Amino acid sequence: MTRLYGDIFRQFRGELRENEPLAGHTSLRVGGPADWWALPVDRADLLGLLAVLETNGVPCLIIGGGYNLLVRDGGFRGVVVSLERLATVERLSGDRIRAEAGVTNPQLARFCRDERLTGLEFLAMIPGTVGGALAVNAGAHGTAVMERVARLVTRTGGSLREWAATERSFGYRRHAVAPAEVIVAAEFQLEPGDANAIDKLLADYRAHRQESQRVTLPNAGSFFKNPLGEQAWRLIDRAGLRGCRVGGAQVAEAHTNFLVNAGGATARDFLELAALIKERVRETSGVELEEEVRIVGEDGE
Ligand SMILES: Cc1cc2nc3c(=O)[nH]c(=O)nc-3n(C[C@H](O)[C@H](O)[C@H](O)COP(=O)(O)OP(=O)(O)OC[C@H]3O[C@@H](n4cnc5c(N)ncnc54)[C@H](O)[C@@H]3O)c2cc1C
Numbered sequence: 001m002t003r004l005y006g007d008i009f010r011q012f013r014g015e016l017r018e019n020e021p022l023a024g025h026t027s028l029r030v031g032g033p034a035d036w037w038a039l040p041v042d043r044a045d046l047l048g049l050l051a052v053l054e055t056n057g058v059p060c061l062i063i064g065g066g067y068n069l070l071v072r073d074g075g076f077r078g079v080v081v082s083l084e085r086l087a088t089v090e091r092l093s094g095d096r097i098r099a100e101a102g103v104t105n106p107q108l109a110r111f112c113r114d115e116r117l118t119g120l121e122f123l124a125m126i127p128g129t130v131g132g133a134l135a136v137n138a139g140a141h142g143t144a145v146m147e148r149v150a151r152l153v154t155r156t157g158g159s160l161r162e163w164a165a166t167e168r169s170f171g172y173r174r175h176a177v178a179p180a181e182v183i184v185a186a187e188f189q190l191e192p193g194d195a196n197a198i199d200k201l202l203a204d205y206r207a208h209r210q211e212s213q214r215v216t217l218p219n220a221g222s223f224f225k226n227p228l229g230e231q232a233w234r235l236i237d238r239a240g241l242r243g244c245r246v247g248g249a250q251v252a253e254a255h256t257n258f259l260v261n262a263g264g265a266t267a268r269d270f271l272e273l274a275a276l277i278k279e280r281v282r283e284t285s286g287v288e289l290e291e292e293v294r295i296v297g298e299d300g301e
Contacts, residue, residue, distance in 0.1 A: 005036065008052050014085065015039040022071040022080065022297070025063060027127070028259075029218040030267045031071025032300060034061070034080040041085050043100070043184060050155055050182060053079055061296060062182055064132025065104065068220055070293050073267045073300025083131050086184070091115050095192060096150060100185045101131025105138075113202070118193025119148050121201045125209050127221075131183045136294070137175040141205060146170040150189040155182040173225050173292055215252045217260035223274065224257055224289040233257035235287055239280040246273040268300065 009016060020037035023029050040046035053060045059078030063069065083102035089111045090098050097117065099108050109124035122140040126133060133145045134152070149165040156178060169176040177183065224232040236242075236256040244251045248265030251273070252258040259270060278289050 004056065004058075008049075008056055008058065008079075009038075011048055011052070012038065012040070013045050014041045014049075020080070022066075022075060025080075025082075026066035026069050026071055026220075027218055028070055028220050028265070028267075028270065028293075029261050030073070030265055030270060031069075031297060032073045032075025032267075034076040034078070036079040037082065038079050039082050039085055043086060046081070046083065046086065046182075046184070047155060047160070049079075049081065051158070054158065054180070060180075062131065062135075064101070064129035064135070065127055067128040068132060068136055068138075068293055070220065070267055070270055070295045072271075072295070072297040074298030076297045083129065091117075092187065095190050097188045097190060098185060099130045099188070101129060101134070101183050103130045104128070105130065105133055109202070112190060113195065113198050116193055116195055116198070117190035118198055118201075119190040120145075120188060121198060121205060124202055125205050130186060134183050134186055135175060135177050136292075137170045137173055139173070141208075144170075144172070146175055148188045148190065149186050151187040152183065153185040155184055160184065212255070213258070214254045215258045215260060217250075217252070217262055219252065219258045219260045220293045222257045222292050223259045224277070225292045227287050227289065230285075230287060231257075232289060235281045235285050235289070236277055239277070239284045241277055241280060244273070244276070246270075246276065249273040251277070266300070267297075271295070 017037040019033045021033050022031035040049055061076055061080045063080050063082050086100040086102035088100045089103045092098055105123040105126050112120050126138050137144045137146045152163045154161055226232050233256040241251050242256050243253050247269030248263050249269035250260050250262040252260045281289050
């Protein structure tokens, strides 16, 4: 361990891994190593680590479940911080739930169901964590997670800050999270619900997924955002790209907005395939597609 990192991690109580391959932490199964991988044990540990990284000018990337992340082949120079252990979820008065950023979406949806609270059932179908969902304003079935937020707790500008949802700027798969801002927890406003009705909704959503997304190879869900009034999958299909392959990266046969790792793909394969798709869709439909997947890290050799 270099002296710099020795000093940085002196107070840290969580788990650390050096040179950690990120391919194992992303659903696309590509990406080079992070210099360091850190798992803070609790909020105080996280805040202490973030402060010392900031003071020393060390780049930091927060990772949730890695289900919306394309890490380039050169990996990440700095520290990747997983909030997996910040996983407390509790019921508050007034039909509110507070969840830390590392709670998984299915865990939160289950908790709401057990508390007979309705409004977040769609999250059960979205792989990842509450922090990741809030950061990208994940959604499905015509609704998105920020619409259910009452209060948000972030680390912003070096300190903890509480926000009313109305103070945040967000929209379709968009939430204006500042570059060094970390989502720590959120309070959700829900409504009382009937357990049978909630179970029925969950079953309907599950059936819809099984029908519309029969993709079994590693993927990150929808790769591109839907342009206004259009569907990205339709534009890609119209461009004749169903099944199109660059190296190990492929447009899924079953869903043209899903790019899959068909075996041995590199991040570069995905980036080249994405560039090809954007070019062909521009030519055939005149539409500029925008990635929904977040692209991070350094290029490989
Ligand atoms: C099969 C499949 C189906 C999917 N279906 C949907 C769907 O229906 N709807 C949908 O919206 N998405 C869908 N996705 C995409 C993905 O599940 C969501 O975007 C999810 O919210 C990503 O969460 P994550 O925890 O994995 O975030 P990650 O992929 O780990 O991170 C995503 C981004 O958020 C940032 N981030 C993560 N946590 C924090 C934090 N605490 N503070 C600040 N920034 C943070 C990361 O730095 C990164 O930029 C699907 C993916 C798959 C594989």
